[in-house]
Amino acid sequence: MEDATLVQRTYTAVTEHFIGTGRAPHFTELAEILGLSPEEARQAQHKAAEASLACWFANDTDYVESWAPFSNVPTHYLVTIGGKQKWYGQ
DSSP states (O other): OHHHHHHHHHHHHHHHHHHHHSSOOOHHHHHHHHTOOHHHHHHHHHHHHHTSSSEEESTTSSSEEEETTEESSOOSOEEEETTEEEEEEO
16 A cells, blocks of 8 residues: 555655646655655656656656656647746646
8 A cells, every 4th residue: 555655645746846846856856855765766756657647758767758737848838827837738
């Protein structure tokens, strides 16, 4: 059960980081957020992406490319809230 809870906490932490900053956290930032070692956070981030729809990493890296509904790389889908555009949609 702990593993499922960690996967959910990780998914939520990445999503909240996107909302707050406009970008995905690096797994070292995620480690601080979740109180894990960097390696544990890296693994948890991959498990959360695998358990989700439309979440993936740049080829052969640990860098989030897309985390539904956000894109971590610029796209033609600009998301603006309250007059601020700091997000890209998938």
